[in-house]
Amino acid sequence: QVQLQESGPGLVKPSGTLSLTCAVSGGSISSSNWWSWVRQPPGKGLEWIGEIYHSGSTNYNPSLKSRVTISVDKSKNQFSLKLSSVTAADTAVYYCARFMYDILTGYYMDVWGKGTTVTVSS
Amino acid sequence: EIVMTQSPATLSVSPGERATLSCRASQSVSSNLAWYQQKPGQAPRLLIYGASTRATGIPARFSGSGSGTEFTLTISSLQSEDFAVYYCQQYNNWPPSLTFGGGTKVEIK
Numbered sequence: 138q139v140q141l142q143e144s145g146p147g148l149v150k151p152s153g154t155l156s157l158t159c160a161v162s163g164g165s166i167s168s169s170n171w172w173s174w175v176r177q178p179p180g181k182g183l184e185w186i187g188e189i190y191h192s193g194s195t196n197y198n199p200s201l202k203s204r205v206t207i208s209v210d211k212s213k214n215q216f217s218l219k220l221s222s223v224t225a226a227d228t229a230v231y232y233c234a235r236f237m238y239d240i241l242t243g244y245y246m247d248v249w250g251k252g253t254t255v256t257v258s259s
Numbered sequence: 260e261i262v263m264t265q266s267p268a269t270l271s272v273s274p275g276e277r278a279t280l281s282c283r284a285s286q287s288v289s290s291n292l293a294w295y296q297q298k299p300g301q302a303p304r305l306l307i308y309g310a311s312t313r314a315t316g317i318p319a320r321f322s323g324s325g326s327g328t329e330f331t332l333t334i335s336s337l338q339s340e341d342f343a344v345y346y347c348q349q350y351n352n353w354p355p356s357l358t359f360g361g362g363t364k365v366e367i368k
Contacts, residue, residue: 173357175303183295183303183346185357196355199260232302243309244350244357245293249302 139164141233141250149227149257155220159233159250166214167191171236173246174207174218176229184229188236189216223257230254261285261351265360271368278334280363282347287327293348294323294332296341297362303346307332334365342367 145157159172166172174186187197189207197205206219220227231253234246262285272278282292290310295303305314307323310330320335334341347360 182362183297183348183359185359188355188357199354199356237308238350242312243291243293245305245308245348246295246303247305247308247314249304252302 139235139248141235141248143231143233143250143253145253145255147254147256149223149255150259151224151257153223153257155218155223155227155231155255155257157218157231157233157253157255158215159217160213160215161235162214166209166216167211171238172209172216173234173236175232175234175246176227177232177252178226178229186218186220186231225257228255228257260356261288261349261358263347263349263358263360265345265347265363267363268361269364269366271366272337273368274339275336276368278337278341278365280332280334280345280365282325282330282332282360284328284330284349288349288351290326291350292323292325292330294321295346295348296343297346298343306345337365341365 140162142160149155171188171190173188176184187207189195204221209216233250235248264283266281292310294307297303311323322333324331344362344364346362350357
């Protein structure tokens with residue numbers, strides 16, 4: 138079964154760039170799914186960051202679009218998130234997830250990584 | 260952007276009782292609605308997709324209903340492991356965007 142694992146620095150300086158990677162195991166990133174990033178600030182709800190298809194097509198949350206880049210590395214079976222010009226407001230647990238995109242059954246995230254905490258602080 | 264509003268923010272229920280959680284969309288999302296359960300320190304877990312289809316391994320006491328702008332998640336008889344925060348989620352095809360509701364915390368009464 139597919140499993141996801143986030144990795145990356147747990148501390149990023151203000152105005153810097155947050156970089157995370159999600160390794161996909163038990164399945165291929167080139168399958169007919171999209172792959173998403175979701176974040177959750179401490180004590181708050183979930184926020185969708187964006188998604189990518191193995192072809193490289195992306196969709197981003199409009200509120201973050203100017204700062205977000207999601208990319209895919211098929212050779213390593215992983216996808217990545219970069220968020221630039223970070224502030225304390227970007228402190229959150231960051232999750233990667235498999236996004237099921239099916240016009241018949243709906244649109245939902247069925248497999249999630251455990252999440253990684255990123256703190257923005259000097 | 261489609262805004263998802265969940266109510267109540269907190270629901271106090273005794274074990275064995277029924278819990279009814281609501282999710283309202285600011286415009287129609289058809290049946291493109293999913294529900295997730297999240298326990299402290301854990302990632303969200305998919306419960307329901309397509310508004311009413313249980314995900315693999317989800318007990319039958321969880322059921323979803325609704326379409327358009329009004330949706331409901333019902334837990335027929337709360338078990339101790341069901342006390343958690345529940346989120347609804349919609350996905351809009353064009354322009355592509357995904358939004359979550361603010362969550363409903365189900366706590367022990």
